[in-house]
Amino acid sequence: MIKIGICGLGTVGQSSLEHIIKFKNEIRSNVNVDFEVSHVADLAIESKKLTNHNIIATNNAMDLVKDPEISIIIELIGGTTAALEIITESLKNKKHVITANKALIAEHGNEIFKLARESNSFFGFEASVAGAIPIVKVLTQSMSNEKIFSISGIINGTCNYVLDQMSNKKINFETALKDAQKLGYAEADPSFDIGGNDAAHKISILSSLAYKIGLPYKETYIEGIKNITPMDIKFADELGYTIKHIGVTRELDKLIECRVHPTLVPKNNILSQVHNVMNAILVKGERFGTSMFYGHGAGGDATASAIVANLVEAINFSQEIDKSNLKISHSIGTLNRKIKNIEQVESSFYLRIHAKDVPGVMAEITNILANEKISIEAVSQHEPEETDSLIPIVMITNSVPGLCINKAIDKIQLLKNVDDKVNSIRVLKLNEK
Amino acid sequence: MIKIGICGLGTVGQSSLEHIIKFKNEIRSNVNVDFEVSHVADLAIESKKLTNHNIIATNNAMDLVKDPEISIIIELIGGTTAALEIITESLKNKKHVITANKALIAEHGNEIFKLARESNSFFGFEASVAGAIPIVKVLTQSMSNEKIFSISGIINGTCNYVLDQMSNKKINFETALKDAQKLGYAEADPSFDIGGNDAAHKISILSSLAYKIGLPYKETYIEGIKNITPMDIKFADELGYTIKHIGVTRELDKLIECRVHPTLVPKNNILSQVHNVMNAILVKGERFGTSMFYGHGAGGDATASAIVANLVEAINFSQEIDKSNLKISHSIGTLNRKIKNIEQVESSFYLRIHAKDVPGVMAEITNILANEKISIEAVSQHEPEETDSLIPIVMITNSVPGLCINKAIDKIQLLKNVDDKVNSIRVLKLNEK
Numbered sequence: 001m002i003k004i005g006i007c008g009l010g011t012v013g014q015s016s017l018e019h020i021i022k023f024k025n026e027i028r029s030n031v032n033v034d035f036e037v038s039h040v041a042d043l044a045i046e047s048k049k050l051t052n053h054n055i056i057a058t059n060n061a062m063d064l065v066k067d068p069e070i071s072i073i074i075e076l077i078g079g080t081t082a083a084l085e086i087i088t089e090s091l092k093n094k095k096h097v098i099t100a101n102k103a104l105i106a107e108h109g110n111e112i113f114k115l116a117r118e119s120n121s122f123f124g125f126e127a128s129v130a131g132a133i134p135i136v137k138v139l140t141q142s143m144s145n146e147k148i149f150s151i152s153g154i155i156n157g158t159c160n161y162v163l164d165q166m167s168n169k170k171i172n173f174e175t176a177l178k179d180a181q182k183l184g185y186a187e188a189d190p191s192f193d194i195g196g197n198d199a200a201h202k203i204s205i206l207s208s209l210a211y212k213i214g215l216p217y218k219e220t221y222i223e224g225i226k227n228i229t230p231m232d233i234k235f236a237d238e239l240g241y242t243i244k245h246i247g248v249t250r251e252l253d254k255l256i257e258c259r260v261h262p263t264l265v266p267k268n269n270i271l272s273q274v275h276n277v278m279n280a281i282l283v284k285g286e287r288f289g290t291s292m293f294y295g296h297g298a299g300g301d302a303t304a305s306a307i308v309a310n311l312v313e314a315i316n317f318s319q320e321i322d323k324s325n326l327k328i329s330h331s332i333g334t335l336n337r338k339i340k341n342i343e344q345v346e347s348s349f350y351l352r353i354h355a356k357d358v359p360g361v362m363a364e365i366t367n368i369l370a371n372e373k374i375s376i377e378a379v380s381q382h383e384p385e386e387t388d389s390l391i392p393i394v395m396i397t398n399s400v401p402g403l404c405i406n407k408a409i410d411k412i413q414l415l416k417n418v419d420d421k422v423n424s425i426r427v428l429k430l431n432e433k
Numbered sequence: 434m435i436k437i438g439i440c441g442l443g444t445v446g447q448s449s450l451e452h453i454i455k456f457k458n459e460i461r462s463n464v465n466v467d468f469e470v471s472h473v474a475d476l477a478i479e480s481k482k483l484t485n486h487n488i489i490a491t492n493n494a495m496d497l498v499k500d501p502e503i504s505i506i507i508e509l510i511g512g513t514t515a516a517l518e519i520i521t522e523s524l525k526n527k528k529h530v531i532t533a534n535k536a537l538i539a540e541h542g543n544e545i546f547k548l549a550r551e552s553n554s555f556f557g558f559e560a561s562v563a564g565a566i567p568i569v570k571v572l573t574q575s576m577s578n579e580k581i582f583s584i585s586g587i588i589n590g591t592c593n594y595v596l597d598q599m600s601n602k603k604i605n606f607e608t609a610l611k612d613a614q615k616l617g618y619a620e621a622d623p624s625f626d627i628g629g630n631d632a633a634h635k636i637s638i639l640s641s642l643a644y645k646i647g648l649p650y651k652e653t654y655i656e657g658i659k660n661i662t663p664m665d666i667k668f669a670d671e672l673g674y675t676i677k678h679i680g681v682t683r684e685l686d687k688l689i690e691c692r693v694h695p696t697l698v699p700k701n702n703i704l705s706q707v708h709n710v711m712n713a714i715l716v717k718g719e720r721f722g723t724s725m726f727y728g729h730g731a732g733g734d735a736t737a738s739a740i741v742a743n744l745v746e747a748i749n750f751s752q753e754i755d756k757s758n759l760k761i762s763h764s765i766g767t768l769n770r771k772i773k774n775i776e777q778v779e780s781s782f783y784l785r786i787h788a789k790d791v792p793g794v795m796a797e798i799t800n801i802l803a804n805e806k807i808s809i810e811a812v813s814q815h816e817p818e819e820t821d822s823l824i825p826i827v828m829i830t831n832s833v834p835g836l837c838i839n840k841a842i843d844k845i846q847l848l849k850n851v852d853d854k855v856n857s858i859r860v861l862k863l864n865e866k
Contacts, residue, residue, distance in 0.1 A: 015720075019578075019579065019720055023578055023579045023580070023720075026577065026578050026579060026580075027578045029577075029764065030577055030578060030760060126575075132720075132721035132722060132724060133724065134571055134574075134575035134576075137570070137571075137574065137575060138567055138570075138571070141567075141570065141742065141745075141746075142559075142567035142570060142738075142739070142742045143567075143738075143742075144459065144462075144463055144745075145452075145456055145459050145460045145463060145738070145741045145742060145745060146452065146456045146459060146738060146741070147456070147459075268708070270703075270706055270707070270727060273703055273706040274703070275701070285738070286734075287448075287452055287456075287565075287734040287735065287737060287738040287741075288564075288565035288728065288729065288734070288735050288738040288739075289565060289728065289729045289732070289734065289735050290728065290729070291565055291566065291726070291727060291728035291729075292725075292726075292727040292728065293724070293725075293726055293727070294703060294724060294725040294726070294727070295721065295722065295723065295724035295725065296721065296722045296723070296724075299722070301719075301720045301721070301722065302720065302721050302722050304720060305575075305576075305578070305579060305718070305720040305721040306575075306721075308578045308579070308720075309574065309575045309576075309578060311578075312574075312577075312578060313574075316757060320753070321755075321756045321757060322754075322755045322756065322757045323754045323755065324749060324754060324755045327463060331462065
């Protein structure tokens, strides 16, 4: 009998417990030994309803970590303090660990994977990236036998919902965010999602898995969505693009890109068709070509589904049926690759410039771009929003390093007849690797 | 040293060999033992160029099957005669087997899985359904711990390409098919793809995996795309749908549906955004919700990528690192479920009826539908294509069994003022499980 302890009975913890009980038969058919959730811990354990009275409940998660009877710890507390102690102590105690804690892995992954390696323990974190999408399994197993060119993912449901609503309802960022909060798709303090940090945690994990590097979170470029305006969405739409918040990791000439930011996605790229709070991850490889995985990125049941998939693996690991999980902790950090500074990262750019309607201003702008060796692939000049106001000029450039664009923007912003706030957004090209 | 034999050096065989050689380091990092392709067999082996002169080449695949040194056989001959012998004899000889042969599994799967079970051998067939999409792994591992409501897949690239071209270029079936043949997306004799048999093989395999039933190929309802007209595509588009060729398997009240046919897919369902020859499989589950997996369904490199993913599993299976593959052969056929006759299968229907522009004809049609308890959710009457010709009337019904629709169509076709060819197409509803 395998005994399992769940630390943290929030939405995901409760749903995991419910899943394990409701689908006991299905899970049992995937393992060769009986199992049960024997212990649960939650700081507010008194307020939790437990229908199964055989489960031992405590408000101290470390009780579970120290209990020699428990062989699998499911950490669903979140955060990077208590959770770190629970996970590191569990691994030191040779327990198998499952977590949904992306922040913890992104920020302390190198230490955690080292411990998992040393203790020969199972460490499962499928739920930490894109909830029910089995991207960890797919990347480390199905796709790990060739060169991965790039991963581009819609990995924050809040950002996707807000941008999708801005696009569909032609509303501004603040209104869309309020709608999202009303529906429970954004937190009361949404800064972590909207600011891009959550997506940055996830893309760091994917980058480590794809390229076998240590967790690159500290070097990940992070930009959120709060500067996206309805005007950008409208102009992008006219040029054939949808604005999405995308996490990208890519290897080019042994240098790694790892970044999250708003991105213009061509409408004929399937990522542009990912709506509401859904997540999707597009992977390009040398042999399999282009694949995309779509599903629920959050929510109790979807996340619990990934936790339970890991649970089956952990049980089979403990029974010597499937030891393949070890490969992950043994491979992360084995390669040493430089992470590109965002100014080195090349892409096409969307530029929105507001200028006075006077002769010569377009010539001034295009001269500055030409001097930085930036060519213009598409340009459109729009009617001013009000009479006598500045005229919006929108451009798509060729693929150039961020530094070139920044230099050009600095110069354009100094022009007498141009507003000093030029907006730039990176563009995902359909044919780039 | 694990020795591998490849039977069949067509596109996929050549590409698999190339993949194994080119990405030897990546593959080697996923296994704990050295390996090599030691033997290849092809009926026309003389015409094949082998750059590695250490590989033993023969035109008799059974030489490989009988060779005690070879522990893994990769069958890429195709067909259901020689391939059946190769696979069954390999399993009897306790070799591990990998194949891309969907026809063989759909038609002889029960026998093959029984042999794999009895010989405790690895049997890998990831490449048999949707090429590079790791749907076999995902269904049998990540998603096997809960109730799968349904699987709906675009699993034949030829059909998808032809329908997509008909839609984009407003051309008819014959022209689109000729274009597909020119580009190599359709065979010289395309009947197997266009007629739905290939998709039926694949959906049968997915149905077995999801519902643990024996291969339901013989009871699978098969309908191809040759009766779809540009008019249907246009009318569907106006009603908010795209016509796709979809394979569906679904469990409802312990009865299984297994069918392939043209389907109206709502434009806000992500399946409708799968273009060209791409494949995509949408899975609905009780806990994970809706997931979708998209990628290349065919082509040498994409298929080889799945073969190589299986190869790593087979090597790890042989080294006792990952025995989870056994679960598949042990689970298929363990449940006994009736497959619904297509006339029992409920769905919404699209009906296209051509009628004379005379008073009362609409009343006659709607009375017939009402008598069969079919209600109309949307209706549109179009201008006749030429003066005095029949008027097309298009309807979307509520969800009813196929039998009701067939009865109604029989009666409508007998009406004096109605053309005797009523076209019906099933509709995939967004909110159905």
